Amino acid sequence: MTYRKIRVHIENARNKASIYHITQERWDAARSRHGALARNLQVTIGWDGDILEDALRTASILVGVPARCDNLAARAPALRWIHATSAGVDGLLPLDWLPRGVTFTNNRGAHGVKAGQYMRMAYTMLHSHMPQIIANQHARRWEQLFSPNIAGRTALIAGLGDLGEAAARAAKELGLKVIGVRRTARKSRYADAVHPYSRLDRLLPRADFVVLAVPLTPETHQLLNRERLKLMKPTASVINISRAPVVDCAALAEQLRRGKLAGAILDVVDPEPLPAGSPLWDVPNLVITPHISCDDGDHYVDISLDLWFENLGRFLQGKPLKNRVDPRRGY
Amino acid sequence: MTYRKIRVHIENARNKASIYHITQERWDAARSRHGALARNLQVTIGWDGDILEDALRTASILVGVPARCDNLAARAPALRWIHATSAGVDGLLPLDWLPRGVTFTNNRGAHGVKAGQYMRMAYTMLHSHMPQIIANQHARRWEQLFSPNIAGRTALIAGLGDLGEAAARAAKELGLKVIGVRRTARKSRYADAVHPYSRLDRLLPRADFVVLAVPLTPETHQLLNRERLKLMKPTASVINISRAPVVDCAALAEQLRRGKLAGAILDVVDPEPLPAGSPLWDVPNLVITPHISCDDGDHYVDISLDLWFENLGRFLQGKPLKNRVDPRRGY
Numbered sequence: 001m002t003y004r005k006i007r008v009h010i011e012n013a014r015n016k017a018s019i020y021h022i023t024q025e026r027w028d029a030a031r032s033r034h035g036a037l038a039r040n041l042q043v044t045i046g047w048d049g050d051i052l053e054d055a056l057r058t059a060s061i062l063v064g065v066p067a068r069c070d071n072l073a074a075r076a077p078a079l080r081w082i083h084a085t086s087a088g089v090d091g092l093l094p095l096d097w098l099p100r101g102v103t104f105t106n107n108r109g110a111h112g113v114k115a116g117q118y119m120r121m122a123y124t125m126l127h128s129h130m131p132q133i134i135a136n137q138h139a140r141r142w143e144q145l146f147s148p149n150i151a152g153r154t155a156l157i158a159g160l161g162d163l164g165e166a167a168a169r170a171a172k173e174l175g176l177k178v179i180g181v182r183r184t185a186r187k188s189r190y191a192d193a194v195h196p197y198s199r200l201d202r203l204l205p206r207a208d209f210v211v212l213a214v215p216l217t218p219e220t221h222q223l224l225n226r227e228r229l230k231l232m233k234p235t236a237s238v239i240n241i242s243r244a245p246v247v248d249c250a251a252l253a254e255q256l257r258r259g260k261l262a263g264a265i266l267d268v269v270d271p272e273p274l275p276a277g278s279p280l281w282d283v284p285n286l287v288i289t290p291h292i293s294c295d296d297g298d299h300y301v302d303i304s305l306d307l308w309f310e311n312l313g314r315f316l317q318g319k320p321l322k323n324r325v326d327p328r329r330g331y
Numbered sequence: 332m333t334y335r336k337i338r339v340h341i342e343n344a345r346n347k348a349s350i351y352h353i354t355q356e357r358w359d360a361a362r363s364r365h366g367a368l369a370r371n372l373q374v375t376i377g378w379d380g381d382i383l384e385d386a387l388r389t390a391s392i393l394v395g396v397p398a399r400c401d402n403l404a405a406r407a408p409a410l411r412w413i414h415a416t417s418a419g420v421d422g423l424l425p426l427d428w429l430p431r432g433v434t435f436t437n438n439r440g441a442h443g444v445k446a447g448q449y450m451r452m453a454y455t456m457l458h459s460h461m462p463q464i465i466a467n468q469h470a471r472r473w474e475q476l477f478s479p480n481i482a483g484r485t486a487l488i489a490g491l492g493d494l495g496e497a498a499a500r501a502a503k504e505l506g507l508k509v510i511g512v513r514r515t516a517r518k519s520r521y522a523d524a525v526h527p528y529s530r531l532d533r534l535l536p537r538a539d540f541v542v543l544a545v546p547l548t549p550e551t552h553q554l555l556n557r558e559r560l561k562l563m564k565p566t567a568s569v570i571n572i573s574r575a576p577v578v579d580c581a582a583l584a585e586q587l588r589r590g591k592l593a594g595a596i597l598d599v600v601d602p603e604p605l606p607a608g609s610p611l612w613d614v615p616n617l618v619i620t621p622h623i624s625c626d627d628g629d630h631y632v633d634i635s636l637d638l639w640f641e642n643l644g645r646f647l648q649g650k651p652l653k654n655r656v657d658p659r660r661g662y
Binding site for chain 1: 348350444445448449451452455456458459460461464465467468469471472473474475476477478479480481482504505603604605607608609612613618619620621622623626627628629630631
């Protein structure tokens with residue numbers, strides 16, 4: 001512990017949805033939950049850069065990544081830690097703007113609970129033919145589309161971080177078989193088997209649900225490309241809770257239009273917000289949700305700050321931080 | 332056991348969906364799963380009454396309720412047991428057509444697994460604002476409707492039979508509080524508390540989800556009527572997997588149109604099939620599914636016949652049958 005207060009600057013962006021805003025009120029609530037740790041801090045809260053340059057001159061810790069990150073070494077000479085308030089930091093890659101000696105962490109761990117609930121919904125909706133039933137309702141058409149027990153179906157989950165593990169757990173609770181795919185073949189708590197990406201082509205024909213839960217990196221860009229979409233069964237479905245560019249969306253739309261895939265639920269699209277003129281809106285058997293799968297609408301900031309305070313404890317004790325982003329891996 | 336073969340007639344209706352048809356193939360498969368019991372049987376399979384009158388003259392057991400049930404005592408002098416292949420027998424009430432000494436059973440127990448999966452979907456869809464998100468997609472409108480963790484919300488479940496218990500179990504798995512309401516205050520495995528119907532008015536204001544899983548009887552007809560719908564919170568939702576007349580659908584539609592309820596998912600409507608001209612199809616925040624919530628699309632008959640064979644064992648041993656319909660209760 002240090003006897004001098006640690007300068008923390010929290011940087012908010014007004015163009016983000018309000019659930020992500022670290023307001024004074026939310027900060028005060030978090031501070032009162034973590035009294036002992038919070039006593040060491042001197043905190044400023046800024047919006048859209050209004051007090052950023054002044055704050056950077058003395059800040060050791062920055063929560064929230066500013067719009068401009070160039071020349072940070074000169075602008076923030078005392079900076080030791082930058083924390084991103086999202087799990088995906090793909091928009092910040094490559095991390096060549098990160099000064100040497102500054103640790104960069106992401107918000108991994110804040111999304112699993114909601115992601116698991118969304119995935120229960122996604123698996124059961126797709127299995128129950130809900131995309132078609134929704135379309136039928138719009139067409140005022142009664143058509144009894146039955147479905148069997150979902151147990152025994154196979155979910156192939158790409159990425160086994162916070163989101164992927166939540167997707168795997170939700171799948172197991174519904175009785176699904178779970179095959180995980182990740183960069184390494186490291187085991188998972190909920191997947192029955194884990195394979196490296198290199199095995200993806202051989203695994204895709206077995207999947208009833210293909211779930212994208214990977215970080216977006218050069219390696220996962222267009223991971224589910226046109227050729228791989230064609231390896232899927234015509235009765236299978238796609239669920240993307242990662243980032244839009246990990247799937248070839250045009251090819252996915254084409255497969256859906258041609259009846260070569262049963263359905264898809266996309267929580268991420270490109271661009272967001274999706275413009276009214278996008279051809280994605282009315283692709284048959286495609287359900288679009290507006291990037292709401294993983295973030296708690298009431299408590300996202302509370303959950304995030306609790307995780308951050310946990311890491312602050314490590315920071316103050318000189319221990320390695322959790323959730324460090326590896327500049328080479330990109331997540 | 333008897334040394335004379337027992338005459339069983341299976342009566343099918345072609346106007347029912349094919350998943351309900353007890354075909355020769357499905358019968359043969361069930362017979363091979365229950366060899367010892369099946370040896371005692373001599374079985375006929377009829378369609379729309381084609382061989383009904385002849386079969387009734389000698390049948391001891393009838394599986395499937397014929398379109399015409401008048402004068403059964405004379406038409407089927409040896410009849411001892413009629414088994415309905417659905418759980419709800421409301422269409423057959425009152426049971427004044429049932430000859431004295433003939434036991435009438437329903438198909439309770441064949442629906443819980445699917446109902447539980449449907450309910451996981453229904454809770455998570457309603458909690459995630461999916462009815463509005465679906466409407467937004469149709470309007471090509473991106474609107475980030477976030478939702479918090481579903482855990483801690485309250486499901487009020489009316490009826491705690493096969494369907495209601497499945498609804499309660501699904502709710503508990505999502506971390507919901509579960510209040511059950513049934514004819515008696517008998518305990519339930521998954522409900523945190525159980526109350527008689529007479530307490531409904533006091534419980535409705537506490538519910539985030541009101542689930543109808545009751546049998547349709549004179550007592551449950553219009554159970555969720557206009558006055559009771561008005562006792563619900565404006566953020567609450569209705570899920571009906573029972574029978575349409577247990578809810579005042581016109582009042583429900585009105586509450587939804589006026590924004591006095593957040594949403595509803597109806598798996599049952601009146602009439603079914605719902606005609607294209609029905610005003611229900613485009614009620615805001617109402618999702619209609621075509622009576623598919625509880626019946627396994629691949630194995631409904633298999634599951635049903637396995638339950639029936641279990642009861643046949645009791646019948647052959649002279650034991651009381653399970654799933655007897657009580658003529659006074661009506662289920």
